[in-house]
Amino acid sequence: xxxxxxxxxxxxxxxxxxxxxxxxxxxxxxxxxxxxxxxxxxxxxxxxxxxxxxxxxxxxxxxxxxxxxxxxxxxxxxxxxxxxxxxxxxxxxxxxxxxxxxxxxxxxxxxxxxxxxxxxxxxxxxxxxxxxxxxxxxxxxxxxxxxxxxxxxxxxxxxxxxxxxxxxxxxxxxxxxxxxxxxxxxxxxxxxxxxxxx
Amino acid sequence: xxxxxxxxxxxxxxxxxxxxxxxxxxxxxxxxxxxxxxxxxxxxxxxxxxxxxxxxxxxxxxxxxxxxxxxxxxxxxxxxxxxxxxxxxxxxxxxxxxxxxxxxxxxxxxxxxxxxxxxxxxxxxxxxxxxxxxxxxxxxxxxxxxxxxxxxxxxxxxxx
Numbered sequence: 001x002x003x004x005x006x007x008x009x010x011x012x013x014x015x016x017x018x019x020x021x022x023x024x025x026x027x028x029x030x031x032x033x034x035x036x037x038x039x040x041x042x043x044x045x046x047x048x049x050x051x052x053x054x055x056x057x058x059x060x061x062x063x064x065x066x067x068x069x070x071x072x073x074x075x076x077x078x079x080x081x082x083x084x085x086x087x088x089x090x091x092x093x094x095x096x097x098x099x100x101x102x103x104x105x106x107x108x109x110x111x112x113x114x115x116x117x118x119x120x121x122x123x124x125x126x127x128x129x130x131x132x133x134x135x136x137x138x139x140x141x142x143x144x145x146x147x148x149x150x151x152x153x154x155x156x157x158x159x160x161x162x163x164x165x166x167x168x169x170x171x172x173x174x175x176x177x178x179x180x181x182x183x184x185x186x187x188x189x190x191x192x193x194x195x196x197x198x
Numbered sequence: 199x200x201x202x203x204x205x206x207x208x209x210x211x212x213x214x215x216x217x218x219x220x221x222x223x224x225x226x227x228x229x230x231x232x233x234x235x236x237x238x239x240x241x242x243x244x245x246x247x248x249x250x251x252x253x254x255x256x257x258x259x260x261x262x263x264x265x266x267x268x269x270x271x272x273x274x275x276x277x278x279x280x281x282x283x284x285x286x287x288x289x290x291x292x293x294x295x296x297x298x299x300x301x302x303x304x305x306x307x308x309x310x311x312x313x314x315x316x317x318x319x320x321x322x323x324x325x326x327x328x329x330x331x332x333x334x335x336x337x338x339x340x341x342x343x344x345x346x347x348x349x350x351x352x353x354x355x356x357x358x
Contacts, residue, residue, distance in 0.1 A: 045257070049207060056223030057336040059351045064294055101352050139294040143351055146223020147334025150207060151293035154226055154246050154305050 003164075008041050010198045011166055015039030017128055018121040019168035019180055025120040029113065030090045030172065037169040044163060049149065052167060053078060053179065056146025060084075061100055063114025064152055066136035067122055071188035071195075074152055075118040075135075078145060078179040084110055086176050100142045111138040117180065129195040153183075164189065202338070205229070205242045208260040212241035212272040215342030224289035224335045226306040228262070228313055231286045231339040231346055232269060232322065234278035240341030243269045247305070248312030262312035270320060283322045286346045286358060287313050288337050290329035306330065326358045 003011075016039055027034040042052060049056075061084035063077040079087065081100060088098045088106045091113070098106040115138045122133040141148045153163060166182040184192055200216035207227065213219050215238035221229050224244070233240025243265040250261040258264035274280065290306035310329040317324050328335070328348055338347040347357050 045208075057334070057349075057351075141293045141332075143293065144223040144225070144334030144336065146207075147225030147291065148293050149225070150223070150227045150246065151225035151291070151306075155294075 003043060004198075007193050007198050010193060010196050011041040012039055014125060014128060014192070014196075015041065015166035015168055015182070018124040018166075018182070019170075021120040021124040022117040022180060023168075023170055025116050026113070026170065026172070026178075029116060030087065030176070032090070032172050032176075034170055034172040034176070036171075039166055039168040042163075042165045042167055044165075049146075049163065052165060052181075053145050053149060056149075057144040059143060060145040060148070061110055061140065061142045062145065062148045063111055063118075063138050063140050064148075065114060065118040065138045067118070067125075067133045067182075068136060069131065069133045071129075071131050071133070071184065071191040073133075073182055073184040073188050075121060076149070076152060076181050076183070077114050077117060078181075079110070080177055081142070083176045083178060084142075087113060107140050107142070111140045114138045114140070121180070121182065129192060131191065131195050156185075205244050207244055208246050208257050210241060210243035210259045210265055210269050210272065212239065212269070212276055213341045214239045214276060217341060219339045219341060220337065222336045224337065225291055225293045226289070226304075226309060228287050228289035228306075228309045228329065229335075229337045229339075230262075230266060230269065230313055231288075231337075231344075232273055232283050233339075233341045233344045234273065234282045235284060235344055236282055237276070237278050238342040239273060239276040239278050240339065240344070241269045241273045242337075242339050245309065245313070248308045262309060263316050266313070266316045266320065270322075280320070280322075284344060285317050285322050285324045286326050286339075286344070287324065288328040288335050288346060288348050288358075291331050291333055291335070293332060293334070295332075328356070328358055
């Protein structure tokens with residue numbers, strides 16, 4: 001589908017409000033300052049997906065939450081491994097290393113972080129659009145970013161030619177980086193834009 | 199000098215010896231590799247879904263059925279003989295499991311099945327496959343030797 005400039009602006013505003021809430025939640029949780037970028041809205045073919053999430057085979061810790069309801073979508077948090085480790089250290093109050101591939105406590109903590117962030121994002125989205133969303137149980141994968149993203153994109157077995165993302169970079173002090181993306185499912189975009197009157 | 203040619207998501211490329219075809223970060227997607235061992239030419243497709251269901255959209259390389267057709271005609275244009283073609287594949291993982299959700303229609307498995315069926319339809323032997331599991335794969339395919347190198351983050355490296 002074609003997206004007009006005003007619709008792009010509306011999506012960016014959704015990203016701004018939602019990600020702002022999510023960043024505030026992360027800041028409260030970790031008790032440190034979190035900065036966020038101005039959200040970008042991307043509608044790109046798959047071959048360009050790597051431009052958005054970086055190297056496709058770099059390992060990252062990825063939390064995936066489905067937003068269910070009238071206008072379903074997918075919320076995904078990408079944490080580089082070093083950042084995921086710092087998040088765990090902050091939550092557990094230790095300086096020790098975490099084996100993110102196997103440590104179930106660390107994995108559970110990251111899922112909870114994802115859960116809190118996504119819930120904040122969705123609450124903001126509901127307040128803004130009037131459409132209720134219910135977050136699913138969070139899932140976590142620690143592996144190649146591209147492999148995780150492709151599994152998320154094709155989970156239902158269908159796919160548009162282009163993929164639309166609302167994309168926000170977050171960074172905290174010290175050395176926490178993360179990327180939050182929200183992908184409206186096919187058909188949800190119109191409902192969301194309709195609710196906003198654009 | 200061999201060149202490494204990158205194949206993106208929903209993309210396909212062909213090459214001649216000594217070039218290497220590479221695709222990074224396969225999850226539920228599948229990398230299909232086909233070569234002619236005598237002429238030493240081949241190709242790779244990075245498919246995302248099993249079947250186009252008559253709806254090719256703007257990118258037939260996205261689906262197993264339509265991508266294999268494209269890939270084969272590309273390799274044939276390099277002079278390969280269909281009789282000699284050999285195939286390998288990797289990918290088709292299940293990266294996430296949601297508690298309480300039935301796993302009846304795992305997309306990775308469906309992709310692998312679709313590729314197998316489609317190769318059978320063209321009469322091209324699938325020599326070996328490395329599919330399934332719950333981890334991503336980056337693959338390098340040597341179109342001359344037909345060697346497929348598979349790299350993972352936490353499940354080692356191998357050549358099939």
